[in-house]
Amino acid sequence: MPPSFAKAGSSGSEIVPPNAMVDEKRRKRMISNRESARRSRMKRQKYMEDLVTEKSILERKIHEDNKKYAALWQSHFALESDNKVLTDEKLKLAEYLKNLQQVLASYNVIESDQDLEVSDRFLNPWQVHGSVKSITASGMFKV
Secondary structure, three states: OOHHHEOOOOOOOOEOOHHHHHHHHHHHHHHHHHHHHHHHHHHHHHHHHHHHHHHHHHHHHHHHHHHHHHHHHHHHHHHHHHHHHHHHHHHHHHHHHHHHHHHHHHHHHHHHHOOOOOOHHHHOOOOOOOOOOOOOOOOOOOO
């Protein structure tokens, strides 16, 4: 009996036809291929689930980042506006200070030239100074 007809591990008394060995190998290979395909499908399904999860996480992060960006933009706009107001106020105050310095400088020049007397009229402008004649209606109308 040729060795190709004997089944491996047999006592030699069993004869296995050559077609049966080929069928057995084919059957084992088909089972192995099916198991491999099943593992591949499971792996692909898990990969897809992971991608979907990652997508939802990234979409949530984008949404949060957009909210932060909008808040920062509004804050930036408000700060720019405040900065413009403060810059304008600074320019006005600088001009006011310049004018005060000019007045002070001219006052110092006048004071050094002569003794300057400030009258009570300027210190107390709400008080009436000088002679005030009373106005009566008796001389205005003649009957």
